[in-house]
Amino acid sequence: GEQVEQRPPHLSVREGDSAVITCTYTDPNSYYFFWYKQEPGASLQLLMKVFSSTEINEGQGFTVLLNKKDKRLSLNLTAAHPGDSAAYFCAASSNTDKVVFGTGTRLQVSP
């Protein structure tokens, strides 16, 4: 079945720096990819959903890149601020009922 590896497990950056989190997946049939954000003590909230037909998606202050050839998904926070401090989880699924999550990255942004 699908396996999703996420790196790094912990990431500390200064405000204004960029922060990159990367996930690699194994199932070539995975078509839907997600990034979820979990603030301390809170539940997971969807940050962005991407489909394999698109390679670059931009949100507010971040970019998601999908490299289907290398089976790699990345989240790039372009100018991190303390409010971005949270745990981030990638997830992948094919057209079935199973979503496989990465192990998470705990991001700390210091002023």
Place this chain on the structure above:
Amino acid sequence: DMKVTQMPRYLIKRMGENVLLECGQDMSHETMYWYRQDPGLGLQLIYISYDVDSNSEGDIPKGYRVSRKKREHFSLILDSAKTNQTSVYFCASSLDRAGAETLYFGSGTRLTVL
């Protein structure tokens, strides 16, 4: 207001006691899930429910059972809790089976089994 509600938020039990975790959603979602979250392991799927009385094992169902008698409620039951079931448990729901669907998560229940 789209919401997944979990009760209780914190729970402490002794080994061997029974545990009931409750989850509700107000979005009429068909599919509901129970996950547990442990440090360094991400989220692991315990059970998935496709609708009332239509439940399926996830990746780590051993030691757990579920009940869904109404579409909006999904319960996780631990019969005779074990210390290795200490974890944070998340309930989630989605409009339809996963795949393209967004999962909506509850706030979690932190269970400690002594």
